[in-house]
Amino acid sequence: MTFVVWTAIGMSVSTGLLHAVLGLRRPWHATSLAFAVVMALQAAWYFCGLQIYEATSLAAAAPWARRLTVVVALGMAAFGWFLAAYARIAIPRPLIALHVAGVVAMAASAVVTPMGAGVGAAPRLTGVAMLDDGVVHIIESDLGVVQVAFFGFVALTFAAGVVLGIQLYRRGERRRGLFLSAVTAPVVIGVGLDLVRDLMGGTWLDLSELGAVSLSLVMSIQLGLDFRADDRKLAATLAGVAQRTAELSAMVEAALEVRDRLNTPLQNLELGLAMRAEDAPAERATLAPMQAAVVELAELGRAVERSLAGGRVALAHPEADR
Amino acid sequence: MAPGAVLFVDDDADLRELMREVLLRLGVPEVTGASSLGEVQARRDEALACDLAMLDINLGRDQPTGVNVYDWLRREGFAGRIVFLTGHAASDPRVREAAALDGARIMSKPLTVAELGRLLEEGRPAT
Numbered sequence: 434m435t436f437v438v439w440t441a442i443g444m445s446v447s448t449g450l451l452h453a454v455l456g457l458r459r460p461w462h463a464t465s466l467a468f469a470v471v472m473a474l475q476a477a478w479y480f481c482g483l484q485i486y487e488a489t490s491l492a493a494a495a496p497w498a499r500r501l502t503v504v505v506a507l508g509m510a511a512f513g514w515f516l517a518a519y520a521r522i523a524i525p526r527p528l529i530a531l532h533v534a535g536v537v538a539m540a541a542s543a544v545v546t547p548m549g550a551g552v553g554a555a556p557r558l559t560g561v562a563m564l565d566d567g568v569v570h571i572i573e574s575d576l577g578v579v580q581v582a583f584f585g586f587v588a589l590t591f592a593a594g595v596v597l598g599i600q601l602y603r604r605g606e607r608r609r610g611l612f613l614s615a616v617t618a619p620v621v622i623g624v625g626l627d628l629v630r631d632l633m634g635g636t637w638l639d640l641s642e643l644g645a646v647s648l649s650l651v652m653s654i655q656l657g658l659d660f661r662a663d664d665r666k667l668a669a670t671l672a673g674v675a676q677r678t679a680e681l682s683a684m685v686e687a688a689l690e691v692r693d694r695l696n697t698p699l700q701n702l703e704l705g706l707a708m709r710a711e712d713a714p715a716e717r718a719t720l721a722p723m724q725a726a727v728v729e730l731a732e733l734g735r736a737v738e739r740s741l742a743g744g745r746v747a748l749a750h751p752e753a754d755r
Numbered sequence: 756m757a758p759g760a761v762l763f764v765d766d767d768a769d770l771r772e773l774m775r776e777v778l779l780r781l782g783v784p785e786v787t788g789a790s791s792l793g794e795v796q797a798r799r800d801e802a803l804a805c806d807l808a809m810l811d812i813n814l815g816r817d818q819p820t821g822v823n824v825y826d827w828l829r830r831e832g833f834a835g836r837i838v839f840l841t842g843h844a845a846s847d848p849r850v851r852e853a854a855a856l857d858g859a860r861i862m863s864k865p866l867t868v869a870e871l872g873r874l875l876e877e878g879r880p881a882t
Contacts, residue, residue, distance in 0.1 A: 689847070693843045696841075696842025696863075697842055697864065701767070704770075704776075708776060
């Protein structure tokens with residue numbers, strides 16, 4: 434059994450690392466980052482559960498039960514973040530406030546109670562025989578309203594994933610919606626069955642752990658597909674920007690070329706009019722407006738140059754603006 | 756004292772003719788006009804005897820530029836002043852290249868007769 438849990442921890446850590454690397458690429462990918470945090474906390478959750486499995490007394494199991502409660506609280510917060518990022522929706526503030534209140538209450542229970550809100554009255558360490566003839570231990574207790582609320586909060590958080598998955602499906606994002614509902618539904622069912630077990634005094638292992646394993650596996654694949662699709666979109670956008678930049682650059686160059694080519698005729702006019710004015714003083718009054726026009730044309734050309742030259746530099750070295 | 760001889764290089768024949776006329780009127784004793792590096796090289800002795808070289812930067816598509824003329828003149832020992840005349844923007848790569856040359860000066864077209872006069876004055880020895 435220990436081997437299986439360690440395998441699950443290894444999977445969670447490696448999946449978390451993979452998505453942390455993907456998420457930390459610029460621009461930050463919030464969904465991958467949130468999923469990485471969820472996976473890290475899931476690994477911590479498995480580890481705390483493993484310590485309880487291997488505990489030989491209730492006193493030894495108690496601190497791990499408290500830590501487990503804190504990890505679950507943080508996990509619920511991270512999973513809420515993940516859901517919002519994955520579904521790309523703005524969650525109503527009252528709902529966020531309720532969720533945060535639940536997380537805080539859950540974490541606080543680890544401080545004010547001996548074993549956290551998930552363990553009820555009269556706790557006892559019970560051995561469960563495994564198929565390989567080994568024995569692991571779980572904490573049994575008489576569940577009260579607080580414990581039901583604890584498991585209910587966890588189940589509701591994952592149930593939100595099922596609902597969001599259905600909404601995504603209806604919105605047209607069928608594959609993403611199906612994946613989300615498919616990975617969160619087993620966790621909801623697992624948590625529900627664990628609650629039934631505790632209420633009935635059953636001794637089977639946590640089924641929610643199995644749901645969590647499937648969540649990490651399937652969701653990781655889905656996020657990988659998402660990441661690839663986003664990467665393709667980004668590449669297409671960058672290619673489009675590069676094409677627009679090239680077009681703009683060509684327009685700027687063409688405008689500057691026209692401006693440049695005007696200068697030689699303007700130089701001819703400038704010198705020609707100056708000589709004519711010297712040769713024929715009687716015509717100076719007639720020539721003066723023409724000379725002024727040449728000066729004005731030259732100034733207009735310089736104005737065009739000033740306004741376009743900055744664009745030429747910016748288009749040639751777009752990274753300078755970053 | 757009259758200004759010395761001027762080498763004027765531009766691919767526009769009308770401008771060469773007008774510039775020659777204006778420079779002569781401004782007191783320049785001799786104006787050597789050329790349209791390309793090849794023509795400057797063909798008139799090597801006249802070109803190197805000038806005190807001032809006025810070079811257009813763009814001497815036509817796929818042709819050696821005014822910068823190439825500058826390099827050739829300096830290699831051949833031309834000791835006079837060299838001024839680039841250009842209609843191109845300061846951001847143009849060819850203008851930037853010319854501006855980076857040692858002792859070169861860039862002037863933008865169109866130049867007025869008064870500006871040409873001042874340019875020639877700058878070359879006169881102080882009296």
